[in-house]
Amino acid sequence: THALAKVRVTPTDDALGEVQSLQLYTYTQCTYEKGTVVQGSQEGWIEMKKCEYTENGATINCWEANVVPDYTITKLRANGTEERNLSAAITPEAGKFYNITLNKDKGYTDDGQGNYTVTSAEGLMNVAELVNGGKTDINITLDTDLDLTGKEWTPIGNYEKQYTGTFDGNGKTITGLTFNQPETNNVGLIGRLGENGIVQDVKLDKVNIKANNNVGGIVGGNNGGSIIGCSVSGDI
Numbered sequence: 221t222h223a224l225a226k227v228r229v230t231p232t233d234d235a236l237g238e239v240q241s242l243q244l245y246t247y248t249q250c251t252y253e254k255g256t257v258v259q260g261s262q263e264g265w266i267e268m269k270k271c272e273y274t275e276n277g278a279t280i281n282c283w284e285a286n287v288v289p290d291y292t293i294t295k296l297r298a299n300g301t302e303e304r305n306l307s308a309a310i311t312p313e314a315g316k317f318y319n320i321t322l323n324k325d326k327g328y329t330d331d332g333q334g335n336y337t338v339t340s341a342e343g344l345m346n347v348a349e350l351v352n353g354g355k356t357d358i359n360i361t362l363d364t365d366l367d368l369t370g371k372e373w374t375p376i377g378n379y380e381k382q383y384t385g386t387f388d389g390n391g392k393t394i395t396g397l398t399f400n401q402p403e404t405n406n407v408g409l410i411g412r413l414g415e416n417g418i419v420q421d422v423k424l425d426k427v428n429i430k431a432n433n434n435v436g437g438i439v440g441g442n443n444g445g446s447i448i449g450c451s452v453s454g455d456i
Contacts, residue, residue: 223257224286225312228319229268229296235324236281242268242322243297247288257314260288265297289314296320305329334385335359341366344394348376351383356414359385362392362422369396369426375411375440382414382443389422389450397437397454399429406440407431413445420448427454 231239247260268283287293292311297303304325310318327343330336336358338344345368347360356377377383387410399407406412407429410419424437434441437452 222315223252223255223289225289225314226284226317227268227287227293227310227312228282228284228317229322230280230282230319231322232324235322238298238324239283239322240299241270242283243300244268244285244287244293245295245297246293247291250288257289260291263291287312296322298322330358335361337361337363338366339363341368341371344368345371345374348374351376351385352378352381354381356381356383357385359388361388362390362394365393365395367395368398371396371398373397373399373409375399375407375409377406377410377412377414377417379406379412379441382412382417383410384414384417384445386418386420387422388420391421391423393423393425395425397424397427397429399431402430402432404431405433405435407434408436408438408440410439410445412441413439413443413447415444417445418448419445419450422450424450424452424454427452427456429454429456 229242243265245265248262248264248266250257250260252258266285268285271284272279272281289312292309294309295303295305326346327340328336328338328347336347344366419438427437437456438447438450
């Protein structure tokens, strides 16, 4: 019992419905002598067991796994494909218990220095909210192709809050960007690009935009920014 460590992952309420399975990347095997683990081996993914516990009268859903000590755990994987880095790595010690809270995936990561890496369509919409909320100079990089089909797009930046950071498409494609508000101005992937703002290396496919004035695929209105190596196909 005390030769291993226990790790528990507890999803928050808004993340719980998205989690069907969880895995940890750690040692998958170990050797022991006289009941004590002496060496771990063969790194890989191990399955966590779904469980529940009671706290203050409420039933909490969680996932648990017993792990071999001394391997620094830095990541987990949800639903077999969705990898997440832990906000703080843990190096389990034998006989100890570790609890990790799993928050809803925002669809982006940030380095705390104004650089945001987008990993999903929802993440792109979330960083658009950040820009339109006042973080107009953040840098945005796409990590993968994105599909916005079926979603109503809100442009990044507007007349009052012009985008002045660097949007790096990283050679990726955004499919299905849709906007249908015929009376609206400054509409595109970037609604309004400010001075020194840059949009580069992104491809838009199957664009469907209905708007009024200052309308484009990549950029609606441009106040001295740069558009480099981009392409658009669809209806505007």
